[in-house]
Amino acid sequence: xxxxxxxxxxxxxxxxxxxxxxxxxxxxxxxxxxxxxxxxxxxxxxxxxxxxxxxxxxxxxxxxxxxxxxxxxxxxxxxxxxxxxxxxxxxxxxxxxxxxxxxxxxxxxxxxxxxxxxxxxxxxxxxxxxxxxxxxxxxxxxxxxxxxxxxxxxxxxxxxxxxxxxxxxxxxxxxxxxxxxxxxxxxxxxxxxxxxxxxxxxxxxxxxxxxxxxxxxxxxxxxxxxxxxxxxxxxxxxxxxxxxxxxxxxxxxxxxxxxxxxxxxxxxxxxxxxxxxxxxxxxxxxxxxxxxxxxxxxxxxxxxxxxxxxxxxxxxxxxxxxxxx
Amino acid sequence: xxxxxxxxxxxxxxxxxxxxxxxxxxxxxxxxxxxxxxxxxxxxxxxxxxxxxxxxxxxxxxxxxxxxxxxxxxxxxxxxxxxxxxxxxxxxxxxxxxxxxxxxxxxxxxxxxxxxxxxxxxxxxxxxxxxxxxxxxxxxxxxxxxxxxxxxxxxxxxxxxxxxxxxxxxxxxxxxxxxxxxxxxxxxxxxxxxxxxxxxxxxxxxxxxxxxxxxxxxxxxxxxxxxxxxxxxxxxxxxxxxxxxxxxxxxxxxxxxxxxxxxxxxxxxxxxxxxxxxxxxxxxxxxxxxxxxxxxxxxxxxxxxxxxxxxxxxxxxxxxxxxxx
Numbered sequence: 174x175x176x177x178x179x180x181x182x183x184x185x186x187x188x189x190x191x192x193x194x195x196x197x198x199x200x201x202x203x204x205x206x207x208x209x210x211x212x213x214x215x216x217x218x219x220x221x222x223x224x225x226x227x228x229x230x231x232x233x234x235x236x237x238x239x240x241x242x243x244x245x246x247x248x249x250x251x252x253x254x255x256x257x258x259x260x261x262x263x264x265x266x267x268x269x270x271x272x273x274x275x276x277x278x279x280x281x282x283x284x285x286x287x288x289x290x291x292x293x294x295x296x297x298x299x300x301x302x303x304x305x306x307x308x309x310x311x312x313x314x315x316x317x318x319x320x321x322x323x324x325x326x327x328x329x330x331x332x333x334x335x336x337x338x339x340x341x342x343x344x345x346x347x348x349x350x351x352x353x354x355x356x357x358x359x360x361x362x363x364x365x366x367x368x369x370x371x372x373x374x375x376x377x378x379x380x381x382x383x384x385x386x387x388x389x390x391x392x393x394x395x396x397x398x399x400x401x402x403x404x405x406x407x408x409x410x411x412x413x414x415x416x417x418x419x420x421x422x423x424x425x426x427x428x429x430x431x432x433x434x435x436x437x438x439x440x441x442x443x444x445x446x447x448x449x450x451x452x453x454x455x456x457x458x459x460x461x462x463x464x465x466x467x468x469x470x471x472x473x474x475x476x477x478x479x480x481x482x483x484x485x486x487x488x489x490x491x492x493x494x495x496x497x498x
Numbered sequence: 499x500x501x502x503x504x505x506x507x508x509x510x511x512x513x514x515x516x517x518x519x520x521x522x523x524x525x526x527x528x529x530x531x532x533x534x535x536x537x538x539x540x541x542x543x544x545x546x547x548x549x550x551x552x553x554x555x556x557x558x559x560x561x562x563x564x565x566x567x568x569x570x571x572x573x574x575x576x577x578x579x580x581x582x583x584x585x586x587x588x589x590x591x592x593x594x595x596x597x598x599x600x601x602x603x604x605x606x607x608x609x610x611x612x613x614x615x616x617x618x619x620x621x622x623x624x625x626x627x628x629x630x631x632x633x634x635x636x637x638x639x640x641x642x643x644x645x646x647x648x649x650x651x652x653x654x655x656x657x658x659x660x661x662x663x664x665x666x667x668x669x670x671x672x673x674x675x676x677x678x679x680x681x682x683x684x685x686x687x688x689x690x691x692x693x694x695x696x697x698x699x700x701x702x703x704x705x706x707x708x709x710x711x712x713x714x715x716x717x718x719x720x721x722x723x724x725x726x727x728x729x730x731x732x733x734x735x736x737x738x739x740x741x742x743x744x745x746x747x748x749x750x751x752x753x754x755x756x757x758x759x760x761x762x763x764x765x766x767x768x769x770x771x772x773x774x775x776x777x778x779x780x781x782x783x784x785x786x787x788x789x790x791x792x793x794x795x796x797x798x799x800x801x802x803x804x805x806x807x808x809x810x811x812x813x814x815x816x817x818x819x820x821x822x823x
Contacts, residue, residue: 318727319650319706327738368693368813370710372718381644383720385695385708393697395708397720402643402736411727413652488693 175457178203178231178261180252181243182215185266189241190219192449199457205231228252232259239289239460242266245335246342247493250275253290257282262289264456268347268482269475271493276479280472289460291452291467292475294355298451300442301426302359305410305417308431309360314412317392320360322353322408322423325381325399330374336400337376340494344378346371346482350398352424354481356408357386357394363477365389371489374401379491386481500524500782503556503586505577506568507531507540510591514566515544517774524782530556553577557584564614564785567591570660571667572818575600578615582607587614589781593672593807594800596818601804605797614785616777616792617800619680623776625767626751627684630735630742633756634685639737642717645685647678647733647748650706650724655699661725662701665819669703671696671807675723677749679806681733682711682719688802690714696814699726704816711806 177193179186179201186204193201201221206212209226216224225231231240232255239262242252250270256263263283269292270276283290296302308314325345328336335341336348357364364386371382380401386394397404408419415433419426427443444451452470459467466472486492502518504511504526511529518526526546531537534551541549550556556565557580564587567577575595581588588608594617595601608615621627633639650670653661660666661673682689689711696707705726711719722729733744740758744751752768769776777795784792791797811817 319722319724319729321648321722321730323646325644366695368695368708368710370691370693370712370718372712372716381718383693383710383718385693385710387695387697391697393695393706393708393722395720395722397644397646397718399644403741404644404736405646405734409730411729416728 175199175460176236176238177201178205178234178237178240179243180205180228180231180240180256182206182211183243186215186241186243188447189243189449192447192453195446195450196453196457199453203231203234203237228255232256232261238262239264239456241293246347247271247340250279253279254282257286257288257290260286260288262456262460264291264293264452266293268342268351268479270479271342271347272496273476273479273483276476280476283465283472287465289456289465290472291456291459291470293452294470295449295452296352296355296424297359297470298455299425299448300444301429304429304440304442305360308417308429313415313431313433314410314417315414316390317360317410317412319393319395319411320357320408321395322356322419323397323404324349324352324406324423325397325402325404327403328400330401332376337374337378339377342493343376344380344491345398345400346379346382346485346491348400350382350396351478351482353396353398353408354384355478356423357396358474358478358481360410361386361388361390361392361394364394364481367481367484367488369485369488373489373491377491379486379489382485382489384485500785501561501563502526503528503530503559503562503565504568505530505553505556505565505581507536508568511540511566511568513772514568514774517772517778520771520775521778521782524778528556528559528562553580557581557586563587564589564781566618571672572596572665575604578604579607582611582613582615585611585613587781587785589616589618589777591618593667593676593804595804596667596672597821598801598804598808601801605801608790608797612790614781614790615797616781616784616795618777619795620774620777621677621680621749622684622795623780624750624773625769626754629754629765629767630685633742633754638740638756638758639735639742640739641715642685642735642737644718644720644736645682645733646720647681647744648722648729649674649677649731649748650722650727650729652728653725655726657701662699662703664702667818668701669705669816670723670725671704671707671810671816673725675707675721676803676807678721678723678733679709680803681748682721683799683803683806685735686711686713686715686717686719689719689806692806692809692813694810694813696816698814698816702816704811704814707810707814709810
């Protein structure tokens with residue numbers, strides 16, 4: 174059985190912990206927080222054996238094989254490097270890092286330690302994204318020409334919330350924009366030209382962003398993200414021979430509508446339980462097979478995505494504290 | 499009664515001529531083409547009294563008050579200047595001109611001659627666009643934050659067709675992209691930052707384009723256009739207090755769906771007959787009142803739209819023959 178530690182006790186850590194109950198051959202044996210009480214409360218609530226009062230204590234726990242890093246964005250690099258240095262495998266929540274520089278350091282550390290590392294881009298492991306990969310690869314759609322995808326919701330301005338806090342890597346791009354950007358990357362590969370514009374709010378983070386992605390193939394990607402605006406949160410994939418409509422929410426759809434000259438059909442691709450389960454299964458499968466990264470979500474894709482977000486942030490003028498501007 | 503001449507005999511001239519039958523107090527009394535036979539055939543088919551074998555002959559026709567310029571995009575400036583020089587009022591088909599330089603010359607000429615001039619941006623006169631203006635101005639939606647609109651269809655590559663012919667001002671932007679750009683301008687005003695990327699095909703025209711528009715108000719506009727890709731052709735308008743979904747086709751919708759905290763409602767705003775009738779009525783109203791431009795579609799809006807399209811073409815690398823690159 175694969176023994177998991179969870180670093181962080183926020184909403185995504187809760188979801189992950191619940192999802193783990195759906196997975197065979199793995200269990201969460203430890204949780205860590207910066208505060209003893211928070212860790213203990215989380216451990217009690219979810220029946221986890223050990224609660225660590227620091228992230229370092231989890232790193233030193235000899236009975237943990239792999240750590241799920243679910244700390245704030247701004248800590249992902251630090252915490253991942255800590256666990257890799259202690260020989261742990263790591264599944265790091267998205268965004269993998271604040272920027273490409275951090276991401277490269279994390280990948281280099283994993284190659285150094287010979288341990289497994291993956292960004293928790295859970296969408297890619299869902300049945301619907303597997304179906305999208307089949308559509309992409311089967312030629313059903315012909316050459317892809319245009320992908321549009323959006324993710325945005327209207328939160329009230331809450332300066333103290335992590336979404337609006339630049340020191341925690343806030344803003345729409347890293348939190349939700351990463352999903353439509355990931356879809357474009359998944360389908361169209363690495364862009365050769367990126368144009369972006371956005372609105373930076375009073376707390377210094379991007380509140381809404383528009384991105385145009387140009388690819389050598391002649392395909393375009395159009396992405397929008399927001400934390401103060403209700404966007405469609407769906408996607409549309411246009412190929413020369415067919416169109417796929419991806420209903421909201423585009424990062425975890427349970428059906429796809431495929432339209433070609435022969436008509437329109439719906440691919441039902443729902444699942445039982447929390448969709449995070451599929452990425453957990455992948456991590457366990459890779460670790461069990463002695464692999465250091467996933468074929469489905471390789472680290473080069475993570476680095477490319479980080480580079481795209483860096484370029485977008487440069488164009489819209491968002492720099493996180495401590496970053497070279 | 500206002501006496502119209504039509505310059506050009508293509509598809510839009512036919513639609514215009516049919517729409518004129520719905521309008522009181524106006525009639526088409528002459529048509530012109532470069533070829534005598536084409537003009538005569540059009541005149542016979544639609545029961546028009548005089549057929550002119552050149553655009554110049556129409557300009558010299560003393561019994562014509564106003565000319566509808568429906569020649570290819572690349573002729574709009576030349577033909578409009580010709581008719582203005584002969585003291586005719588002019589309704590010029592969209593795009594008004596190939597670029598802002600041409601557009602400014604046309605506006606200057608109209609001010610010189612003291613005659614009426616308007617771009618045939620017929621959408622703006624439709625009941626649905628009047629309803630959009632009411633929504634914009636009434637505060638129902640709160641401050642506007644985001645407008646997205648697309649217009650694109652998948653034509654086969656036809657190098658000899660005007661859509662693909664750079665010498666005729668082909669490409670998606672001027673032909674269909676102008677509609678979503680116009681919607682953004684109509685709702686958000688003049689952008690202070692424009693980013694664009696696009697795909698230029700083998701004939702040198704833009705086959706698909708993505709545009710991000712940033713406005714001083716903090717609102718963003720997201721536009722896409724295409725002539726080889728089926729886009730949604732709809733629009734979505736997001737304000738702080740409500741959303742309007744504009745169904746396809748966004749340039750002539752017959753209903754709007756308005757969603758606010760108090761629920762969702764559909765505004766039915768269909769009409770009888772061809773929607774071109776409303777702009778014709780506006781032109782006749784203005785001419786009858788001795789006005790030289792329309793309050794609803796003023797020339798400054800036409801110039802601003804031309805400037806936006808110039809900026810986009812510079813960014814995507816489309817230059818028409820004869821333009822300074």
